Amino acid sequence: MATSDLIQISSEIQTCAGLLLKFFSASLEQRLEDYGVPMSGLQYAVLRMVQPEALTISTLSQRLGLDPSALVRMIDSLERKGLVKRGVDPHDRRRNPIEITKNGMRLLAAVPVVSETDPTFRAVRSLGPASAAQLRDLLIQVIEEFPEGKLVSQLMSGHTRTEARPPAARGRS
Amino acid sequence: MATSDLIQISSEIQTCAGLLLKFFSASLEQRLEDYGVPMSGLQYAVLRMVQPEALTISTLSQRLGLDPSALVRMIDSLERKGLVKRGVDPHDRRRNPIEITKNGMRLLAAVPVVSETDPTFRAVRSLGPASAAQLRDLLIQVIEEFPEGKLVSQLMSGHTRTEARPPAARGRS
DNA sequence: TATTGTTATACTCTATAACTATA
DNA sequence: TATAGTTATAGAGTATAACAATA
Numbered sequence: 001m002a003t004s005d006l007i008q009i010s011s012e013i014q015t016c017a018g019l020l021l022k023f024f025s026a027s028l029e030q031r032l033e034d035y036g037v038p039m040s041g042l043q044y045a046v047l048r049m050v051q052p053e054a055l056t057i058s059t060l061s062q063r064l065g066l067d068p069s070a071l072v073r074m075i076d077s078l079e080r081k082g083l084v085k086r087g088v089d090p091h092d093r094r095r096n097p098i099e100i101t102k103n104g105m106r107l108l109a110a111v112p113v114v115s116e117t118d119p120t121f122r123a124v125r126s127l128g129p130a131s132a133a134q135l136r137d138l139l140i141q142v143i144e145e146f147p148e149g150k151l152v153s154q155l156m157s158g159h160t161r162t163e164a165r166p167p168a169a170r171g172r173s
Numbered sequence: 174m175a176t177s178d179l180i181q182i183s184s185e186i187q188t189c190a191g192l193l194l195k196f197f198s199a200s201l202e203q204r205l206e207d208y209g210v211p212m213s214g215l216q217y218a219v220l221r222m223v224q225p226e227a228l229t230i231s232t233l234s235q236r237l238g239l240d241p242s243a244l245v246r247m248i249d250s251l252e253r254k255g256l257v258k259r260g261v262d263p264h265d266r267r268r269n270p271i272e273i274t275k276n277g278m279r280l281l282a283a284v285p286v287v288s289e290t291d292p293t294f295r296a297v298r299s300l301g302p303a304s305a306a307q308l309r310d311l312l313i314q315v316i317e318e319f320p321e322g323k324l325v326s327q328l329m330s331g332h333t334r335t336e337a338r339p340p341a342a343r344g345r346s
Numbered sequence: 347t348a349t350t351g352t353t354a355t356a357c358t359c360t361a362t363a364a365c366t367a368t369a
Numbered sequence: 370t371a372t373a374g375t376t377a378t379a380g381a382g383t384a385t386a387a388c389a390a391t392a
Contacts, residue, residue: 213358213359215359239361240357240360240361240362241358242361242362242363243359243360243361245357246358247359265368265369266367266368266369267367267368267369268368326356
């Protein structure tokens, strides 16, 4: 295969990634609005990131690749909605770890990243389980080739490669 | 495979698409800046769209999923840079098909979507040709499952599926 | 000195609504 | 009446610079 082929393919992958993200975001934001708590996909991402553990704005900004100042108003907005609260670090009073609230957890439970009924899920399901997993693995492989892509595991909480996934019980079928 | 597995995979694909797009855009915009004509990835996308044929703002806005008014200033900016010009449709004087200029074509030739030297290309190349093509095909398959995804072929000029690609001469290796 | 969170500010992106010219 | 392009405008998102509190 010629280099120009690979360049063409790279370009197409780029276009597809953009489209996919657009579709995904649209359906997620629609469901958030339907739930009665409209917010951007990024705000939702922050909410998910602080679910397993409280994170400071510094940490969040590093993981999201954004300036800390850009997060202040976003956190304000989430706090106004009662979904998170600024906590206190007794060991370092400069830090205000962002904690998720009961309301925040309720929202995450009610509005999953991907719902069974939305176009995103239907599109991925139509690939079949094997192709879907393969697509995910290929995407991760590409991302890990980027210097900034090493922290992908931090963003995909609970992620394990297909072949390494334990055969534990996994909810309803 | 359980439904919850597919939902998890869908969510991971979503995260990956977002990261990938971010990395891709960053390297493209860096190269545009190095070339001396800084612009957003979207402006560059518009430039590419009007390369094969002049398109009206209406058509561009439909294909990009943006409001026409959002494109006016973007086109202004491209016109100020001398990369496109507003043309005239003799059959319908309301229309101003956006034409690419010599300078615009020169830029597209000098700054390809994906360069051989940038992280995007290296990441995709490291997959190997077969996996790269497969990734592209899986992405297209997913996108075509979305109602809005039918026009993907319009956005990927010259795209053909791997198995349908003619074995014609394809430049240097 | 360095770091955390913050404010003020400016710029980009995008949509809505209203308008003009043309069909 | 409907469509193409435009303007004015408002809101979100994001970065830079400067700052206070804390380490």
